[in-house]
Amino acid sequence: MPEEQEQLFTITIDGVTIEVPKGTTILNAARQIGPSVAPPAMCYYSKLEGSGGKCRTCLVEVAAGSTKDPRPMPKLVASCRTEVMDGMIVKNVTSEKAIDARHGIVEYLLINHPLDCPICDQAGECYLQDLSYNNGEVGTRYEFKRRTFVREDIGPYIQLHMTRCILCYRCLMVADQLTDSRTQGILLRGDASEISTYISKAIDNDFSGNMIDVCPVGALTDRTYRFKNRVWFLKPVDAHRDCDKCCGKVTLWNRGEEVFRVTSRKDPWGEVQIIDGKAAWICNTCRFEKKKTDDWIIDGPTKIDRHSVISTNHYVEKVIPPDPLKEVLFGREPLLLMDIQETSEVNSQDIDLSILPGPATSTTFIERDEQKEIEEADAERLAINDHKKP
Amino acid sequence: MSKKLLLDKINVPGIKTFEVYRREGGYQSVEKALKMQTGDIVEEVKKSGLRGRGGAGFPTGLKWSFLAKPEGVARYLVCNADESEPGTFKDRYLMEFIPHLLIEGMITSSFALGSNVSYIYIRGEYDWVADILQAALDEAKQNGFLGKNILGSGFDCEVYLYRGAGAYICGEETALLESLEGKRGLPRIKPPFPAVKGVWGCPTVVNNVETICAVVPIINEGGDAYAKIGVGKSTGTKLISACGNINKPGVYEIDMTISVEEFIYSDEYCGGIANGKRLKACIPGGSSVPILPANLLLKTAKGEPRLMNYESLADGGFITGSSMGSGGFIVLDEDQCVVRHTYTISRFYHHESCGQCSPCREGTGWLEKIFKKIETGKGEMKDIDLLWDVQRRIEGNTICPFGDAAAWPVAAAIRHFRDEFEWHVLNPEECLVRNFGLAHYADALEAVTS
Ligand code: SF4
Numbered sequence: 090m091p092e093e094q095e096q097l098f099t100i101t102i103d104g105v106t107i108e109v110p111k112g113t114t115i116l117n118a119a120r121q122i123g124p125s126v127a128p129p130a131m132c133y134y135s136k137l138e139g140s141g142g143k144c145r146t147c148l149v150e151v152a153a154g155s156t157k158d159p160r161p162m163p164k165l166v167a168s169c170r171t172e173v174m175d176g177m178i179v180k181n182v183t184s185e186k187a188i189d190a191r192h193g194i195v196e197y198l199l200i201n202h203p204l205d206c207p208i209c210d211q212a213g214e215c216y217l218q219d220l221s222y223n224n225g226e227v228g229t230r231y232e233f234k235r236r237t238f239v240r241e242d243i244g245p246y247i248q249l250h251m252t253r254c255i256l257c258y259r260c261l262m263v264a265d266q267l268t269d270s271r272t273q274g275i276l277l278r279g280d281a282s283e284i285s286t287y288i289s290k291a292i293d294n295d296f297s298g299n300m301i302d303v304c305p306v307g308a309l310t311d312r313t314y315r316f317k318n319r320v321w322f323l324k325p326v327d328a329h330r331d332c333d334k335c336c337g338k339v340t341l342w343n344r345g346e347e348v349f350r351v352t353s354r355k356d357p358w359g360e361v362q363i364i365d366g367k368a369a370w371i372c373n374t375c376r377f378e379k380k381k382t383d384d385w386i387i388d389g390p391t392k393i394d395r396h397s398v399i400s401t402n403h404y405v406e407k408v409i410p411p412d413p414l415k416e417v418l419f420g421r422e423p424l425l426l427m428d429i430q431e432t433s434e435v436n437s438q439d440i441d442l443s444i445l446p447g448p449a450t451s452t453t454f455i456e457r458d459e460q461k462e463i464e465e466a467d468a469e470r471l472a473i474n475d476h477k478k479p
Numbered sequence: 480m481s482k483k484l485l486l487d488k489i490n491v492p493g494i495k496t497f498e499v500y501r502r503e504g505g506y507q508s509v510e511k512a513l514k515m516q517t518g519d520i521v522e523e524v525k526k527s528g529l530r531g532r533g534g535a536g537f538p539t540g541l542k543w544s545f546l547a548k549p550e551g552v553a554r555y556l557v558c559n560a561d562e563s564e565p566g567t568f569k570d571r572y573l574m575e576f577i578p579h580l581l582i583e584g585m586i587t588s589s590f591a592l593g594s595n596v597s598y599i600y601i602r603g604e605y606d607w608v609a610d611i612l613q614a615a616l617d618e619a620k621q622n623g624f625l626g627k628n629i630l631g632s633g634f635d636c637e638v639y640l641y642r643g644a645g646a647y648i649c650g651e652e653t654a655l656l657e658s659l660e661g662k663r664g665l666p667r668i669k670p671p672f673p674a675v676k677g678v679w680g681c682p683t684v685v686n687n688v689e690t691i692c693a694v695v696p697i698i699n700e701g702g703d704a705y706a707k708i709g710v711g712k713s714t715g716t717k718l719i720s721a722c723g724n725i726n727k728p729g730v731y732e733i734d735m736t737i738s739v740e741e742f743i744y745s746d747e748y749c750g751g752i753a754n755g756k757r758l759k760a761c762i763p764g765g766s767s768v769p770i771l772p773a774n775l776l777l778k779t780a781k782g783e784p785r786l787m788n789y790e791s792l793a794d795g796g797f798i799t800g801s802s803m804g805s806g807g808f809i810v811l812d813e814d815q816c817v818v819r820h821t822y823t824i825s826r827f828y829h830h831e832s833c834g835q836c837s838p839c840r841e842g843t844g845w846l847e848k849i850f851k852k853i854e855t856g857k858g859e860m861k862d863i864d865l866l867w868d869v870q871r872r873i874e875g876n877t878i879c880p881f882g883d884a885a886a887w888p889v890a891a892a893i894r895h896f897r898d899e900f901e902w903h904v905l906n907p908e909e910c911l912v913r914n915f916g917l918a919h920y921a922d923a924l925e926a927v928t929s
């Protein structure tokens with residue numbers, strides 16, 4: 090019935106009231122209000138059916154269930170999987186209980202996390218980093234051995250680093266919902282669970298690369314980009330090409346004229362954008378094989394409005410979303426925005442990082458400097474020799 | 480001797496066979512029910528006040544009336560025989576020794592709910608029980624109580640026995656349904672509840688073995704007669720599986736008017752504490768419910784004697800009370816160490832967590848590790864507070880009740896036996912030699928309330 094579809098429910102989240110269609114989840118209603126009240130989501134992904142409910146970072150307190158039944162809900166609820174009711178009152182950042190639970194979740198997620206951000210490709214655009222920066226404790230209370238796994242190359246393009254995984258199950262849903270067959274799954278149970286392919290079989294299909302995009306942490310990384318650069322040194326531009334497999338609308342991550350990596354276009358929540366009414370997933374050809382500027386028609390600079398290191402250093406002026414309430418962080422500054430461009434030499438334009446076989450390290454630069462010295466010395470010698478010539 | 484409804488015939492020789500069971504008056508409820516209106520059967524169950532015997536204690540009649548009945552969609556009845564709560568073995572007793580009682584209950588309940596295909600999901604470890612049950616199912620079918628057009632009533636019903644693979648979590652009803660569908664046993668995120676979307680996406684009722692068995696006497700004797708047994712909202716009889724340091728461990732059918740003291744000390748039931756020891760503590764409802772020290776077990780905080788029923792065991796909430804749970808009654812004598820005991824429970828929950836949601840997946844492992852540290856004499860005072868903190872943030876924040884089940888025993892152990900934890904920290908060497916803690920059964924223990 091058409092009337093039913095248009096039925097609007099009023100919901101108040103952290104004191105802000107908004108009207109949303111029936112069937113909207115609390116999380117999506119909060120996202121419509123804005124990032125200051127939207128609960129963090131590590132496992133929910135609006136474009137993947139059945140996602141959410143697992144990580145529990147999006148827990149909120151429901152202070153009043155609805156106008157009809159204004160009793161508060163006894164437990165915190167996962168906002169990503171709870172639909173709004175008319176007259177519902179939700180407390181997210183204003184709820185001590187929810188914030189306390191979130192601190193707990195961050196602690197749980199981190200006890201078995203390697204915290205290898207300095208060498209992780211995801212650093213700078215990692216949701217776990219942002220989450221722990223906003224909701225984490227200063228130190229850990231965990232003093233036991235952490236769980237580790239051996240890294241696994243699943244196919245030519247993707248590496249699985251299970252130690253970093255937070256078991257959001259998103260990549261399984263990508264495999265189920267975007268590709269024709271799922272070859273990976275969860276092995277074992279409890280905190281021994283791991284994502285794995287059947288006897289380390291390679292994942293091989295045209296849309297598997299999207300798993301990298303949906304992974305909130307650095308567990309699935311792009312092998313064609315691994316260790317090549319830090320994300321915040323790259324300049325994102327929107328580009329497109331004619332592709333017979335996907336929409337062909339992507340973001341290129343460049344340094345100078347060089348394309349370092351290709352990803353799908355992301356919305357402020359880190360999910361792929363909806364373009365022409367469809368989620369703009371991209372195929373592996375676009376993602377892994379078109380690494381020349383010539384392959385693409387550039388649409389213009391990408392605007393990244395997200396609270397993270399990745400939003401620094403871009404062509405366009407950064408859009409800084411309103412600050413989340415400071416009290417939530419017990420007075421700590423919530424934003425991590427530093428101008429790394431200024432302070433690091435890795436960003437130097439005269440090294441072609443994309444042809445380096447491995448990660449760029451200080452030796453690369455020392456070698457470059459030594460090379461320069463040799464060249465200069467040679468030039469000098471030549472000049473002297475020239476001079477000596479009769 | 481109180482009235483027995485479920486176990487009265489259990490000692491009749493050959494009761495496992497259809498012939499003897501039928502001769503003893505079995506399958507009468509099916510004959511009676513098939514002549515009734517389905518709505519009336521649900522009414523009888525409502526009147527009886529029967530509460531789910533699996534652990535949550537939800538009124539069965541109400542649960543049945545919640546079942547959605549959309550046109551043209553099949554409905555299912557699933558019997559939860561995945562009894563794996565440590566300390567609980569009452570369902571096994573029923574299925575092993577009087578299997579036809581469950582089958583009779585299944586047919587009657589299936590008819591009431593309009594389920595033409597019903598399932599019994601039995602725990603994988605119960606393989607010999609599954610064989611007994613399967614043999615009984617075959618006999619029932621041969622005698623026309625299952626299959627097409629049962630007793631000429633026009634009602635068709637098949638009951639399938641499905642064996643789990645041995646995961647505790649598959650006792651959670653939605654995980655059970657996933658597993659029944661052949662998938663990984665991961666609890667579903669609710670809503671939708673099984674009454675609306677259960678197995679194969681159809682409305683489903685999931686009931687415990689004992690609950691379904693109790694439907695038989697309710698139909699035979701009427702809901703009102705059933706409701707007269709027991710007290711308050713704890714009607715009928717309840718099976719209790721008693722174990723631990725008692726003289727007579729076993730399964731007992733009680734009406735819920737007797738006191739805990741009588742249950743432990745009378746010769747009709749547990750027969751007192753074994754080896755002349757004294758009672759220290761008890762977990763009255765299976766490993767996941769809070770442990771109670773002797774003083775709070777026998778008397779409520781108000782000083783009244785505690786009775787073996789839902790309300791009285793829960794009197795005082797979790798601060799000074801516990802819960803009826805699944806009826807797994809675990810008794811600890813003065814030589815038992817609560818820290819070691821809770822460590823064992825934590826190890827179990829760590830091993831059995833499905834790993835879907837982060838608080839339970841990571842938290843249960845952490846709890847176990849801290850327990851190990853304390854138990855092996857390496858504990859520090861801060862570890863006790865850490866235990867408290869970790870369990871506190873698991874409880875209520877998870878997808879399924881497993882998280883609570885893992886947190887409650889830890890909370891209760893610290894709440895009531897904190898001095899025993901401290902003793903472990905202060906006497907690291909002694910706690911390695913003696914595997915028991917301090918016996919504080921006689922002192923009034925101060926409850927930690929926050
Ligand atoms: S609480 Fe534990 S058992 Fe239940 S869904 Fe979460 S991880 Fe699985």
Ligand code: FES
Pocket residue numbers: 129130131132133141142143144145146147148167168169170
């Ligand atoms: S985003 Fe809601 S539980 Fe993970």
